[in-house]
Amino acid sequence: MSSKGAVDAGFRHEQLGLTHGQVIDMYRYMLLARRFDERNMLLQRAGKINFHVSGIGQEAAQVGAAFALDREKDYFLPYYRDYGFVLAVGMTPRELMLSAFAKADDPNSGGRQMPGHFGSKRLRIVTGSSPVTTQVPHAVGVALAAKMQKKDFVSFVTFGEGSSNQGDFHEGCNFAGVQKLPVIIMCENNQYAISVPIHKQLAGKVSDRALGYGFPGIRVDGNDALAVYAAVKEARERAVRGEGPTLIEAMMYRLSPHSTSDNDLAYRTKEEVDENWAKDGVARMKSYLIECGIWDEAKDADLSAELLLEVKEAIEYADNAPFPKPEDTLLHVYADSDGEGR
Amino acid sequence: MAMMEYIDAIRLAMKEEMEQDETVFVLGEDVGVKGGVFTTTKGLMDQFGEQRVMDTPLAESAIAGVAIGAAMYGMKPIAEMQYSDFMLPATNQIISEAAKIRYRSNNDWNCPVVIRAPIGGGIFGGLYHSQCPESIFFGTPGLKIVAPFTPYDAKGLLKAAIRDPDPVLFFENKKSYKLIKGEVPEDDYIVPIGKANLLREGDDITVIGYSQPLHFVMQAAEELEKEEGITAHVVDLRTLQPLDREAIIEAARHTGKVLIVHEDNKTGGIGAEVSAIINEECLFELDAPIERLCAPDVPAMPISPPMEKFYMLNKDKVKEAMRRLAMY
Numbered sequence: 001m002s003s004k005g006a007v008d009a010g011f012r013h014e015q016l017g018l019t020h021g022q023v024i025d026m027y028r029y030m031l032l033a034r035r036f037d038e039r040n041m042l043l044q045r046a047g048k049i050n051f052h053v054s055g056i057g058q059e060a061a062q063v064g065a066a067f068a069l070d071r072e073k074d075y076f077l078p079y080y081r082d083y084g085f086v087l088a089v090g091m092t093p094r095e096l097m098l099s100a101f102a103k104a105d106d107p108n109s110g111g112r113q114m115p116g117h118f119g120s121k122r123l124r125i126v127t128g129s130s131p132v133t134t135q136v137p138h139a140v141g142v143a144l145a146a147k148m149q150k151k152d153f154v155s156f157v158t159f160g161e162g163s164s165n166q167g168d169f170h171e172g173c174n175f176a177g178v179q180k181l182p183v184i185i186m187c188e189n190n191q192y193a194i195s196v197p198i199h200k201q202l203a204g205k206v207s208d209r210a211l212g213y214g215f216p217g218i219r220v221d222g223n224d225a226l227a228v229y230a231a232v233k234e235a236r237e238r239a240v241r242g243e244g245p246t247l248i249e250a251m252m253y254r255l256s257p258h259s260t261s262d263n264d265l266a267y268r269t270k271e272e273v274d275e276n277w278a279k280d281g282v283a284r285m286k287s288y289l290i291e292c293g294i295w296d297e298a299k300d301a302d303l304s305a306e307l308l309l310e311v312k313e314a315i316e317y318a319d320n321a322p323f324p325k326p327e328d329t330l331l332h333v334y335a336d337s338d339g340e341g342r
Numbered sequence: 343m344a345m346m347e348y349i350d351a352i353r354l355a356m357k358e359e360m361e362q363d364e365t366v367f368v369l370g371e372d373v374g375v376k377g378g379v380f381t382t383t384k385g386l387m388d389q390f391g392e393q394r395v396m397d398t399p400l401a402e403s404a405i406a407g408v409a410i411g412a413a414m415y416g417m418k419p420i421a422e423m424q425y426s427d428f429m430l431p432a433t434n435q436i437i438s439e440a441a442k443i444r445y446r447s448n449n450d451w452n453c454p455v456v457i458r459a460p461i462g463g464g465i466f467g468g469l470y471h472s473q474c475p476e477s478i479f480f481g482t483p484g485l486k487i488v489a490p491f492t493p494y495d496a497k498g499l500l501k502a503a504i505r506d507p508d509p510v511l512f513f514e515n516k517k518s519y520k521l522i523k524g525e526v527p528e529d530d531y532i533v534p535i536g537k538a539n540l541l542r543e544g545d546d547i548t549v550i551g552y553s554q555p556l557h558f559v560m561q562a563a564e565e566l567e568k569e570e571g572i573t574a575h576v577v578d579l580r581t582l583q584p585l586d587r588e589a590i591i592e593a594a595r596h597t598g599k600v601l602i603v604h605e606d607n608k609t610g611g612i613g614a615e616v617s618a619i620i621n622e623e624c625l626f627e628l629d630a631p632i633e634r635l636c637a638p639d640v641p642a643m644p645i646s647p648p649m650e651k652f653y654m655l656n657k658d659k660v661k662e663a664m665r666r667l668a669m670y
Contacts, residue, residue: 332445
């Protein structure tokens with residue numbers, strides 16, 4: 001990522017219409033997601049929480065995408081690694097930590113779902129599940145509603161490249177293409193479906209599949225937050241103009257094991273992982289900001305300390321928050337109370 | 343009131359709801375220009391346009407999944423599965439998604455989708471145009487399941503399903519489309535979900551069923567009364583989930599002899615649960631073992647006429663089972 005554009009046009013982020021403040025804010029969310037993620041791994045190892053599924057290595061693409069969307073009206077259908085994304089669209093570390101601890105006030109599910117299963121009507125984050133890619137047709141359905149109701153929002157959906165092999169990906173894309181719906185379909189290609197590497201999952205490129213569905217498919221460097229920002233921004237403009245869906249394949253690498261239940265060195269080498277740490281999008285954004293002269297090590301140390309404090313405060317809050325009442329297990333099966341569980 | 347075919351009642355329910363609520367729309371294969379392979383949606387596209395009566399790609403998981411997405415936004419989609427035999431690709435969307443959306447989001451999101459699917463055989467449809475898949479979805483909390491028998495209920499239950507804030511599977515019987523006629527009000531009414539209906543009063547035996555086999559039950563009941571003085575108390579479940587436990591228990595107590603009838607095969611069917619409810623609540627008030635008359639436990643019905651006839655229920659089979667129970 002080079003900071004240099006044409007001399008007159010200013011820095012790369014400025015050419016994309018982002019202010020210094022906004023690009024620093026992007027970095028802030030990326031770093032927040034990273035710190036949040038790291039602490040969750042530790043909390044699980046310490047026995048404080050039961051499970052964590054990591055998004056380390058994917059924050060740049062997630063935050064880059066979020067900044068390109070309208071965070072006041074678009075609908076979001078993230079997948080389970082999207083901590084950077086949901087933080088950037090307004091979920092707080094405290095809310096996410098309540099989910100990690102499975103506490104009653106978790107806005108995602110009231111402590112019912114595993115962490116990483118996001119949902120918040122307030123933030124228009126549509127509730128998700130564990131069977132992968134079911135959210136793609138949902139995003140298409142939300143986009144269909146936008147078209148039918150003549151609203152100018154778009155829906156944005158993410159998933160991994162492993163998930164791109166599910167029927168729901170293909171069925172959803174085809175439906176969206178036929179109806180020219182305002183949906184942005186972004187694959188976070190982190191090169192592993194748990195242990196299965198990309199060459200055992202895909203014989204071609206995910207982005208090329210868009211051709212068969214009649215809309216553009218592009219591949220971007222997912223470690224370059226600004227490149228992802230640019231791609232999603234353009235896709236959003238097309239969507240709002242009524243030109244239909246866009247498939248974006250953001251290339252990245254899952255730097256962490258699949259989850260806290262996984263030993264990744266059983267199927268990949270430390271050398272391979274280290275090689276990809278050198279391409280880390282968070283570090284790259286920091287270098288970019290420094291290169292632009294709008295950031296320095298002292299500011300970075302301050303920010304890092306501030307974010308760590310924010311995450312620590314969230315942990316303390318969530319740890320002390322009450323669990324759901326056991327009998328609340330029976331609630332919210334249906335809208336009417338006589339349909340509740342028994 | 344107008345005399346109407348079952349299929350006309352279903353169409354009228356959609357038409358009325360679409361007229362009064364612009365968020366209601368229909369999507370599915372061949373529902374638009376063709377008006378459905380059975381003509382269930384005939385004329386709706388002309389009235390409401392091709393967006394609200396949408397011909398979709400041939401992909402059931404997308405039909406269900408897109409409808410679920412639109413429903414979560416606040417639309418009221420009616421997703422048509424052309425045959426219930428073909429809805430299994432959408433099972434993950436229905437069971438993992440629609441059924442769990444309210445629960446998993448702790449009441450933050452909901453999914454007011456209706457999924458209509460024609461069930462049942464007797465139309466020379468062979469294995470894959472004849473099935474009754476109720477038991478696949480039955481026992482999935484979060485779903486409501488209705489299966490109307492009369493045109494009156496078909497209209498009233500479909501309107502209730504469309505207005506329901508939770509996902510409803512609407513199993514309409516394809517053999518009944520043209521066979522079953524009845525009085526249907528041409529104005530607005532609903533039949534509440536979760537309430538069974540007493541079709542006929544009697545004192546000797548209780549028959550509990552749903553959907554098309556009740557046609558045979560009612561014919562048999564009339565003949566048995568006239569010919570042999572046996573009177574049957576007949577209950578139409580109408581809603582399969584949640585079951586109307588009170589109505590089931592009351593009807594079982596009324597005669598102490600219960601026959602459960604359905605076209606879905608016997609093992610693991612709705613009848614097993616109805617029987618279990620009766621056992622739990624009023625076993626010692628029974629005068630005979632609970633009987634079930636259902637389709638045989640074979641994968642699905644063959645097309646060859648004698649085999650289809652063997653598989654299907656009919657008036658004579660039902661009448662014989664009813665007589666046997668009365669004599670017990």
